[in-house]
Amino acid sequence: xxxxxxxxxxxxxxxxxxxxxxxxxxxxxxxxxxxxxxxxxxxxxxxxxxxxxxxxxxxxxxxxxxxxxxxxxxxxxxxxxxxxxxxxxxxxxxxxxxxxxxxxxxxxxxxxxxxxxxxxxxxxxxxxxxxxxxxxxxxxxxxxxxxxxxxxxxxxxxxxxxxxxxxxxxxxxxxxxxxxxxxxxxxxxxxxxxxxxxxxxxxxxxxxxxxxxxxxxxxxxxxxxxxxxxxxxxxxxxxxxxxxxxxxxxxxxxxxxxxxxxxxxxxxxxxxxxxxxxxxxxxxxxxxxxxxxxxxxxxxxxxxxxxxxxxxxxxxxxxxxxxxxxxxxxxxxxxxxxxxxxxxxxxxxxxxxxxxxxxxxxxxxxxxxxxxxxxxxxxxxxxxxxxxxxxxxxxxxxxxxxxxxxxxxxxxxxxxxxxxxxxxxxxxxxxxxxxxx
Amino acid sequence: xxxxxxxxxxxxxxxxxxxxxxxxxxxxxxxxxxxxxxxxxxxxxxxxxxxxxxxxxxxxxxxxxxxxxxxxxxxxxxxxxxxxxxxxxxxxxxxxxxxxxxxxxx
Ligand SMILES: Cc1cc2nc3c(=O)[nH]c(=O)nc-3n(C[C@H](O)[C@H](O)[C@H](O)COP(=O)(O)OP(=O)(O)OC[C@H]3O[C@@H](n4cnc5c(N)ncnc54)[C@H](O)[C@@H]3O)c2cc1C
Ligand code: FES
Numbered sequence: 001x002x003x004x005x006x007x008x009x010x011x012x013x014x015x016x017x018x019x020x021x022x023x024x025x026x027x028x029x030x031x032x033x034x035x036x037x038x039x040x041x042x043x044x045x046x047x048x049x050x051x052x053x054x055x056x057x058x059x060x061x062x063x064x065x066x067x068x069x070x071x072x073x074x075x076x077x078x079x080x081x082x083x084x085x086x087x088x089x090x091x092x093x094x095x096x097x098x099x100x101x102x103x104x105x106x107x108x109x110x111x112x113x114x115x116x117x118x119x120x121x122x123x124x125x126x127x128x129x130x131x132x133x134x135x136x137x138x139x140x141x142x143x144x145x146x147x148x149x150x151x152x153x154x155x156x157x158x159x160x161x162x163x164x165x166x167x168x169x170x171x172x173x174x175x176x177x178x179x180x181x182x183x184x185x186x187x188x189x190x191x192x193x194x195x196x197x198x199x200x201x202x203x204x205x206x207x208x209x210x211x212x213x214x215x216x217x218x219x220x221x222x223x224x225x226x227x228x229x230x231x232x233x234x235x236x237x238x239x240x241x242x243x244x245x246x247x248x249x250x251x252x253x254x255x256x257x258x259x260x261x262x263x264x265x266x267x268x269x270x271x272x273x274x275x276x277x278x279x280x281x282x283x284x285x286x287x288x289x290x291x292x293x294x295x296x297x298x299x300x301x302x303x304x305x306x307x308x309x310x311x312x313x314x315x316x317x318x319x320x321x322x323x324x325x326x327x328x329x330x331x332x333x334x335x336x337x338x339x340x341x342x343x344x345x346x347x348x349x350x351x352x353x354x355x356x357x358x359x360x361x362x363x364x365x366x367x368x369x370x371x372x373x374x375x376x377x378x379x380x381x382x383x384x385x386x387x388x389x390x391x392x393x394x395x396x397x398x399x400x401x402x403x404x405x406x407x408x409x410x411x412x413x414x415x416x417x418x419x420x421x422x423x424x425x426x427x428x429x430x431x432x433x434x435x436x437x
Numbered sequence: 438x439x440x441x442x443x444x445x446x447x448x449x450x451x452x453x454x455x456x457x458x459x460x461x462x463x464x465x466x467x468x469x470x471x472x473x474x475x476x477x478x479x480x481x482x483x484x485x486x487x488x489x490x491x492x493x494x495x496x497x498x499x500x501x502x503x504x505x506x507x508x509x510x511x512x513x514x515x516x517x518x519x520x521x522x523x524x525x526x527x528x529x530x531x532x533x534x535x536x537x538x539x540x541x542x543x
Contacts, residue, residue: 062478084467325476352482361482406511
């Protein structure tokens with residue numbers, strides 16, 4: 001705190017002449033949102049210098065494959081890299097890796113200096129927080145044994161891959177998207193996988209009841225051992241006292257496990273925003289233009305709590321989305337803000353998750369639905385649920401049914417409807433019954 | 438080295454050299470070819486990597502799977518006979534591929 005006040009005082013008494021030149025935009029967090037923000041700003045003609053800074057030692061990469069193709073070894077790490085080094089150089093973006101920002105001093109005009117744990121300082125005229133989220137830790141006995149792992153970043157994935165060869169039994173804790181994707185991948189790699197889900201159904205509130213039930217049956221029929229309403233009591237060590245060997249459940253059951261993979265959700269990285277005195281509530285609170293409560297800092301992606309962008313949502317409703325699509329669309333909104341334009345979030349939120357041969361695509365957000373229509377073609381393995389509110393389609397979960405997904409996504413984007421009664425017949429193509437509502 | 442020639446909807450051409458085994462989509466995105474969005478990073482979930490393949494190149498490419506075929510019905514610009522999703526096209530040794538990117542991907 002000492003330097004903080006000293007520097008502010010110096011700035012106040014001696015005027016701007018003694019303050020180091022603060023130019024350019026500093027983007028803290030070099031992942032999906034930060035990369036897109038830099039790319040969109042250059043596309044919009046933003047002429048100032050951009051520093052894209054992150055604390056990981058890797059070039060910015062795509063996370064989704066970490067639980068899927070990368071874990072299974074079907075894509076190379078090089079394929080996950082967003083942009084070539086040449087691209088950044090040509091676009092005058094300074095990519096800084098391996099610097100963790102611990103504190104930021106900021107003036108009322110939005111400029112300031114960010115301080116890294118290494119002691120390096122990064123001055124800026126404008127600031128963007130694209131710091132994402134971190135894995136929620138499970139604090140139980142044995143939680144720090146070797147082989148108790150999480151899956152949020154590339155280092156986590158490398159640690160998991162390094163252990164997979166020697167493991168026979170894996171216990172996955174958490175039946176959400178990442179847990180189920182990783183469980184399916186590990187099962188495909190020949191591991192004996194058990195999934196423990198604390199709640200009464202899979203995937204929490206991200207999908208409706210029917211979809212959760214479909215996934216439960218589909219995974220069980222593919223041999224995955226899924227236990228609902230089940231939580232781990234402790235992890236016990238092997239004879240060496242270091243490596244995990246088993247998971248003990250609340251009811252006393254003991255499951256052997258040389259790897260425990262925990263996927264129980266994420267916590268937004270709001271530490272810097274809190275230190276800056278920005279409004280924080282399940283993420284950094286931003287307005288429709290991705291601006292935080294100081295009116296100058298933008299916050300984007302997994303870390304941002306924003307007004308629900310979906311047309312027709314309840315006034316005042318807020319949402320924090322964790323998806324690639326949101327990181328991209330939200331970054332575009334922020335890029336407009338930083339170039340002095342005001343453009344609202346465009347497009348319909350969508351998401352995908354690949355688990356074994358189950359390819360889930362979600363269009364829209366099902367929050368607040370009052371009716372569902374099920375389309376199930378058992379023979380061709382296609383399954384969709386359409387969600388309605390007051391007769392208007394608002395979302396769909398589609399498994400191995402890309403035509404349904406595309407039809408709903410396009411209808412939502414154009415403000416059209418797909419009448420529920422006509423949608424119920426799985427033989428009918430949704431595109432043909434879409435109406436201007 | 439395989440080369441992909443990207444022509445955008447206005448007719449501007451960009452030639453990009455790629456690596457054998459990479460997809461046309463990856464080659465475009467890594468080098469910032471603007472006409473390819475590729476939100477899903479190649480997992481055949483988004484249909485924002487749509488390209489039109491020049492007729493005489495079509496036969497050099499592997500046939501499409503059902504999933505790609507179905508996804509192509511949802512592209513932002515309507516599909517044509519020579520439409521492909523570029524994340525499904527792998528560069529092979531000596532390949533010279535000419536593609537046009539649609540006016541919009543989203
Ligand atoms: C295993 C996995 C699978 C996924 N699969 C899918 C999927 O199939 N489909 C989908 O739509 N989404 C998927 N997601 C979600 C998607 O990857 C995220 O929504 C997206 O990465 C969010 O981007 P972001 O840039 O906002 O945050 P993040 O990706 O979390 O990036 C934030 C970055 O900021 C860095 N950082 C944080 N604090 C600091 C600091 N103080 N100083 C410097 N750097 C800092 C972090 O280390 C990180 O690199 C998946 C995520 C994971 C982990
Ligand atoms: S990149 Fe998403 S379908 Fe090709």
